Each structure stands twice: as C-alpha cells, then as structure tokens.
Amino acid sequence: MILMTALTETAEKIKNMEIRGAGKIARSAAEAMKEEALSIKTKDIKEFNRRMEDAYNILYSTRPTAVSLPNALRAVMRYKADTVEDAKTAIAANADAFISGSENAVKKIGEIGAHRIKDGDTIMTHCNSSAAFAIFETAYRQGKDINVIATETRPRQQGYVTVDFLQKSGIPTTLILDSAVRYTMKKVDLVIVGADAVTVNGSLVNKVGTSQVALAANEARVGFVCAAETYKFSPRTLFGEMVEIEERDPTEVLCNELRAKWPNLKISNPAFDITPHKYIDMIITEIGAISPEMAYWVIKDKLGWELEEAAEASMRGCDDEN
Numbered sequence: 001m002i003l004m005t006a007l008t009e010t011a012e013k014i015k016n017m018e019i020r021g022a023g024k025i026a027r028s029a030a031e032a033m034k035e036e037a038l039s040i041k042t043k044d045i046k047e048f049n050r051r052m053e054d055a056y057n058i059l060y061s062t063r064p065t066a067v068s069l070p071n072a073l074r075a076v077m078r079y080k081a082d083t084v085e086d087a088k089t090a091i092a093a094n095a096d097a098f099i100s101g102s103e104n105a106v107k108k109i110g111e112i113g114a115h116r117i118k119d120g121d122t123i124m125t126h127c128n129s130s131a132a133f134a135i136f137e138t139a140y141r142q143g144k145d146i147n148v149i150a151t152e153t154r155p156r157q158q159g160y161v162t163v164d165f166l167q168k169s170g171i172p173t174t175l176i177l178d179s180a181v182r183y184t185m186k187k188v189d190l191v192i193v194g195a196d197a198v199t200v201n202g203s204l205v206n207k208v209g210t211s212q213v214a215l216a217a218n219e220a221r222v223g224f225v226c227a228a229e230t231y232k233f234s235p236r237t238l239f240g241e242m243v244e245i246e247e248r249d250p251t252e253v254l255c256n257e258l259r260a261k262w263p264n265l266k267i268s269n270p271a272f273d274i275t276p277h278k279y280i281d282m283i284i285t286e287i288g289a290i291s292p293e294m295a296y297w298v299i300k301d302k303l304g305w306e307l308e309e310a311a312e313a314s315m316r317g318c319d320d321e322n
C-alpha cells in the first residue's frame with residue numbers, strides 16, 4: 001500500500017483532473033514541492049536532495065502535455081545549498097515566487113487581452129482556461145457588453161466549468177456543442193483560448209478540438225487569439241522535440257457497458273491537439289501581445305534558453321522556466 005502524503009495526494013488530483021488547467025497544475029505542483037520540502041525531517045543534505053528529486057519525478061509523471069508543469073518544477077528545484085535548512089528556505093522562496101509570478105501573469109494577460117475586446121463583441125472559447133477567463137472578466141468589468149460562447153468540450157465537459165465562472169461573474173454566456181462550432185462561427189467576433197504549450201514555431205497545444213475551432217475561425221475570417229503565460233512556452237521544442245499529446249482512458253469516451261457490447265471497437269482519446277501557428281493571429285502573454293513567430297524569442301531571450309541547454313534538458317526529461 002502506498003502511503004498518501006500531501007505530495008502524492010496532489011499528484012493523484014492532477015492525474016484524475018480534480019486539479020486541471022495548465023496554470024493551476026503548475027501552481028499546485030509548486031505548492032506541493034514546497035510542502036514536501038518543509039516536511040522532510042532529515043538533516044542530511046544528500047538524502048534531502050534525493051527525496052526532492054523523487055518528489056519532482058512523481059509530479060512530473062502525472063500529465064505529459066502541459067509544459068507549465070515541468071517549467072514550474074524546475075523553477076522550484078533551482079537551488080544550491082549546503083544545508084537542509086538553506087535548501088528548504090530556497091525551495092519555499094522559489095515556489096512562492098513561481099506562484100505569485102503565475103498569478104500576476106494571468107492578471108496582466110487579462111489587462112492586455114481586454115484591449116482586444118470591443119463593446120458588443122461575441123467571443124468564442126473552448127475548454128476552460130483561467131488566462132482566457134481573465135480577459136473576459138477584465139473586459140466585462142471595464143463595462144464592455146460582451147457575450148461569451150463556450151463549447152461543451154467533450155468528453156470531460158470543461159465547458160461547464162467555464163460557464164460556471166462566466167455565470168457567477170454575470171457575463172452573458174451561451175453554451176454550444178463542440179459540433180456546433182462551425183455553424184455558430186458566423187455570430188462570433190473573436191476566438192480566445194488558453195494554452196497547454198506553445199512550441200518554438202509558435203504552434204499551440206491546447207484541448208483537443210482547438211485546432212478545429214481555429215480552422216472554422218480562419219474560414220470565417222474571425223480573429224483567433226491565444227492567452228498564454230510565458231511559462232507555457234516549451235524550451236525543449238527549440239531542440240526539435242515534439243510536445244507529447246496525452247492519450248486518456250477510453251472510458252471517458254464510452255461507458256463500460258457499451259465497450260462490453262462492442263469488444264472489438266477501438267477508441268482513441270487524445271486530450272490535446274496542435275493548432276499550426278498560421279491560424280493564430282496573436283498570443284497574449286504577460287510580457288505583451290506577440291505574434292506566434294516570436295515564440296523563438298520568448299524561449300531564447302525571455303526564458304534565457306540556448307540550444308545546448310535545451311538538448312541537455314531534453315536528455316534529463318524536463319523543461320525550464322529560466
């Protein structure tokens with residue numbers, strides 16, 4: 001029997017999606033690393049470092065696509081200390097800095113993104129993104145009369161979470177089926193979605209279906225905007241790596257009863273898809289509204305990554321924020 005600690009509990013919640021959304025996953029992982037560090041009793045720094053590496057690996061293996069998770073873990077683990085006390089202080093400070101930096105980034109994205117919204121706009125969103133929501137909420141608080149169309153987002157219905165946020169904020173909301181995206185696009189002025197990862201060529205990895213929304217927007221000449229904190233940019237893609245697309249359990253798509261009825265049926269359940277950069281008009285980050293082509297600059301200059309480091313991290317199996 002595995003003993004449940006605060007860290008394994010967080011890992012379990014990320015796996016089963018009680019904690020979900022790239023930003024929240026990253027912040028919860030940073031908090032769990034801090035709690036783990038503070039709870040370790042040993043005075044032996046080697047033993048402490050080993051236990052922190054174990055904690056890193058447990059959280060790292062929970063979900064593979066959101067780059068914010070390894071970026072948060074690396075940010076917390078960036079410490080050099082000779083004593084356990086110093087290591088604990090550094091880890092706690094790193095975690096706190098990551099969490100407040102992340103919260104401020106979402107707020108800033110809200111402020112920058114709200115400039116893109118005009119009074120009377122109808123905006124479509126897909127899945128549930130706190131960065132996209134920050135834009136809607138800021139625009140609405142500024143007195144803009146907006147209507148947000150939220151997709152249901154099968155199979156986990158994250159659209160219901162979006163609808164719940166919007167309704168609680170008083171923002172006029174319309175819920176549609178995923179299959180109604182193209183039909184509905186003619187009523188839409190702008191699409192705004194979040195990000196699980198942005199690759200070096202500016203392509204977007206987000207909830208499966210995002211690329212179909214982007215295609216429909218492109219066909220209808222509707223602007224497509226992505227809201228992404230800079231820690232969603234993937235340094236390892238600088239080295240030519242692909243972002244792994246999570247394949248989730250078939251039971252999310254079809255219940256066990258029907259699966260038993262069709263025992264030879266194969267089910268594919270990719271949780272994310274890739275929207276090529278040519279369908280993205282703008283990425284709103286906390287450092288400004290940029291074109292997808294600037295992703296290379298964000299990774300290299302803002303995050304400070306060189307090709308050699310990306311290659312090294314690729315071998316270690318991690319991304320990094322700075």
Ligand SMILES: O=C(COP(=O)(O)O)[C@H](O)[C@H](O)COP(=O)(O)O
Nearest residue numbers: 020021022023129130131194195207
């Ligand atoms: O695709 C999802 C969530 O997928 P899941 O529900 O599978 O985690 C969100 O659009 C991004 O994570 C961005 O969210 P945020 O802006 O909140 O970081």
